[in-house]
Amino acid sequence: MNSTLSRIAQYWQNIQGVLFPWLEEEMDELTEKQQQLVTVLELIRVEEFIPDYRGLPWRPRKDRAAIARAFVAKVVYNLPTTTALLDRLASDANVRRICGWESRSDIPSESKFSRAFAEFAQTALPTRVHEALIARTQAERVVGHMSRDSTKIEARERPEKKAKAVKDKPKRKRGRPKKGEQRVKEPTRLERQQTMTLEHMLDDLPNGCDVGTKKNSKGYKETSIGYKLHLDVADGQIPISCILTSASLHDSQVALPLGEMTKERVSSLYDLMDSAYDCPIIREHSKSLGHVPIIDINPRRNKTLKEELEAEAKRLELLNFQMPEEQRYNERSTVERVNGRLKDEFGGRFVRVRGHAKVMAHLMFGILVLTVDQLMAFVT
Numbered sequence: 001m002n003s004t005l006s007r008i009a010q011y012w013q014n015i016q017g018v019l020f021p022w023l024e025e026e027m028d029e030l031t032e033k034q035q036q037l038v039t040v041l042e043l044i045r046v047e048e049f050i051p052d053y054r055g056l057p058w059r060p061r062k063d064r065a066a067i068a069r070a071f072v073a074k075v076v077y078n079l080p081t082t083t084a085l086l087d088r089l090a091s092d093a094n095v096r097r098i099c100g101w102e103s104r105s106d107i108p109s110e111s112k113f114s115r116a117f118a119e120f121a122q123t124a125l126p127t128r129v130h131e132a133l134i135a136r137t138q139a140e141r142v143v144g145h146m147s148r149d150s151t152k153i154e155a156r157e158r159p160e161k162k163a164k165a166v167k168d169k170p171k172r173k174r175g176r177p178k179k180g181e182q183r184v185k186e187p188t189r190l191e192r193q194q195t196m197t198l199e200h201m202l203d204d205l206p207n208g209c210d211v212g213t214k215k216n217s218k219g220y221k222e223t224s225i226g227y228k229l230h231l232d233v234a235d236g237q238i239p240i241s242c243i244l245t246s247a248s249l250h251d252s253q254v255a256l257p258l259g260e261m262t263k264e265r266v267s268s269l270y271d272l273m274d275s276a277y278d279c280p281i282i283r284e285h286s287k288s289l290g291h292v293p294i295i296d297i298n299p300r301r302n303k304t305l306k307e308e309l310e311a312e313a314k315r316l317e318l319l320n321f322q323m324p325e326e327q328r329y330n331e332r333s334t335v336e337r338v339n340g341r342l343k344d345e346f347g348g349r350f351v352r353v354r355g356h357a358k359v360m361a362h363l364m365f366g367i368l369v370l371t372v373d374q375l376m377a378f379v380t
Helices: 002-026 032-044 064-076 082-091 093-099 110-122 125-138 189-193 198-204 251-263 280-288 303-319 324-345 356-377
Strands: 142-154 210-215 221-234 238-246 267-273 292-295
Touching (some): 002 356, 032 064, 032 093, 032 125, 064 082, 064 093, 064 110, 064 356, 082 093, 110 125, 142 238, 142 251, 189 251, 189 280, 198 251, 221 251, 221 324, 221 356, 238 251, 251 267, 267 324, 280 292, 292 324, 324 356
Parallel strands (some): 142 267, 267 292
Antiparallel strands (some): 142 221, 210 221, 221 238
């Protein structure tokens, strides 16, 4: 971690000691938000991930790098719409010049912003930039706790219609099987994932907009239309891996692909998950990666187990003693804080695009800025 911190500190020294003074000579004095925007753009270098179209026979796509930087500015200022972003670019000369346009007349139209965003979504631009940022800043780090959870993402689109069941499929006979009869049980998604590659696991997950239902902290059911964002978050509230699925998909179905994706990016010790992930397959998979799973036990309909857990909790409270696993499990609040900050500060509540690819791109721009913000918190 020391080498990671020293590298980030060096970035910050160059930005603070060289870049900020140079920019303030070229333009007006930078505000705190403008300094944050410059810092994010300097660390992620989004323009390096956009293809160079010069020299190709067709008409070159201009302003793509500047538009990408503008979408980062939209997240930094937590603007709800592209129209609000264009107003900011027109009224704030510093932000406009930081993004790459000298005058108001150089700013592209809203329709061009929309076409460029569609390209960024199709090529998964913010996802690739985030992956490169994690590789550059976290690859040498050994993460103590990796916290896993999901959060609902409300969308402004109609839920997809579910495919009807195949009529040709023979119905299973009710009751017990006859003597000598063997019934083949179809494997669950978790069972199938045990023998699948990461790419196949991701392809197998449903990712269309649909209706999701979940009980809140008070036990009442809440229904939402949209998606569900699954996150693996390292200590320090740094998002490592992200997967966007349909809102109705259970959290446990994404545990294995998230674990495989995170394993390729960082080394970690403990996997922290709530009771939604309480499954032998998930525990064994975590152990196979060399991790220690700490998962809240879900008694489900086992009344005896539920009573035992409640009695054990009372005994520990009486002794004023907390198990080491419980102390580590408390670190899982990092992923909940990331979910809250993504929605409150980095555009997670302002999803105005439709379709899985565009919604994922919108959220990943927010994850990018949030990641840089947390990285800079180590050194500032």
